[in-house]
Amino acid sequence: MFTPPTGLSYNKCWEPAAAASSASYGAERLDTTVSLKMDANIVVMGTESVGKSALTVRLLTRRFIGEYGDIESIYSHSFMVDGRETALNIWDSPYSEDLSVGTSLFEKKVQWADGYVLVYSICDRASFNTVSRLIQTIKSTKDYLNADKAPIVIVGNKRDLHHRRTVLSEEGWLLALKTDCHFYEVSAAENYHSVLMVFHGLVDRMRDAKLTAKRPLGFKGIVKSMSAVFARRRTDSF
Numbered sequence: 001m002f003t004p005p006t007g008l009s010y011n012k013c014w015e016p017a018a019a020a021s022s023a024s025y026g027a028e029r030l031d032t033t034v035s036l037k038m039d040a041n042i043v044v045m046g047t048e049s050v051g052k053s054a055l056t057v058r059l060l061t062r063r064f065i066g067e068y069g070d071i072e073s074i075y076s077h078s079f080m081v082d083g084r085e086t087a088l089n090i091w092d093s094p095y096s097e098d099l100s101v102g103t104s105l106f107e108k109k110v111q112w113a114d115g116y117v118l119v120y121s122i123c124d125r126a127s128f129n130t131v132s133r134l135i136q137t138i139k140s141t142k143d144y145l146n147a148d149k150a151p152i153v154i155v156g157n158k159r160d161l162h163h164r165r166t167v168l169s170e171e172g173w174l175l176a177l178k179t180d181c182h183f184y185e186v187s188a189a190e191n192y193h194s195v196l197m198v199f200h201g202l203v204d205r206m207r208d209a210k211l212t213a214k215r216p217l218g219f220k221g222i223v224k225s226m227s228a229v230f231a232r233r234r235t236d237s238f
């Protein structure tokens with residue numbers, strides 16, 4: 001059973017009944033079945049008004065509604081990736097300046113998530129700079145918590161507003177390359193499939209990360225660990 005982090009209620013805004021009637025607003029019924037089976041947790045982060053809710057709602061309903069309010073929510077969503085059912089809990093979280101490690105909500109989000117969608121608007125340079133800062137802070141928080149690495153996807157949203165662009169695509173690509181993240185430029189307003197690609201891409205990376213974490217030591221790994229044990233014994237005996 002999925003347990004939300006303390007201090008936040010589990011907001012099942014997309015009730016099974018709503019999901020079942022999703023055909024009425026163009027979503028595929030099977031794609032939006034609410035499931036309590038948990039495969040992975042995803043946090044969507046970024047500064048105000050970059051389109052975090054627009055992206056999340058687009059994934060859940062295939063629709064762009066326009067105005068979303070500022071209710072913090074965790075949604076459950078399951079869909080098929082490569083023929084396998086994947087159940088996701090997606091935390092659409094408002095931005096907070098408090099990125100401190102210790103007691104902050106930010107730390108709880110980092111701890112809870114298996115993967116991150118970091119969103120900026122291509123028309124808002126400050127939001128791009130914040131994504132860069134978030135990547136560093138997530139990585140250092142993970143190190144501090146001694147937690148496994150988790151994949152991060154960078155999303156440049158509002159691609160339809162290219163005439164107002166202040167962040168070049170190349171800058172997004174470069175940031176992704178430097179930080180070992182994936183990068184997408186999308187328009188939540190115009191396109192469902194590119195939004196779907198973002199989440200599919202992240203699910204693929206989360207699966208790879210889980211496999212790598214579970215993979216048994218290869219020959220090289222065994223030799224390495226044995227050398228480490230013998231080296232320790234030698235130093236102990238002096």
Ligand SMILES: Nc1nc2c(ncn2[C@@H]2O[C@H](COP(=O)(O)OP(=O)(O)OP(=O)(O)O)[C@@H](O)[C@H]2O)c(=O)[nH]1
Pocket residue numbers: 046047048049050051052053054055065066067068069070093094095157158159160161186187188189190
């Ligand atoms: N043109 C355009 N507008 C978008 C797009 N995505 C979101 N918007 C608009 O941007 C505004 C903010 O979108 P939200 O999804 O509420 O942004 P948010 O990041 O969740 O904002 P907060 O809840 O304040 O953190 C809304 O008016 C959306 O209609 C997009 O791809 N293109």
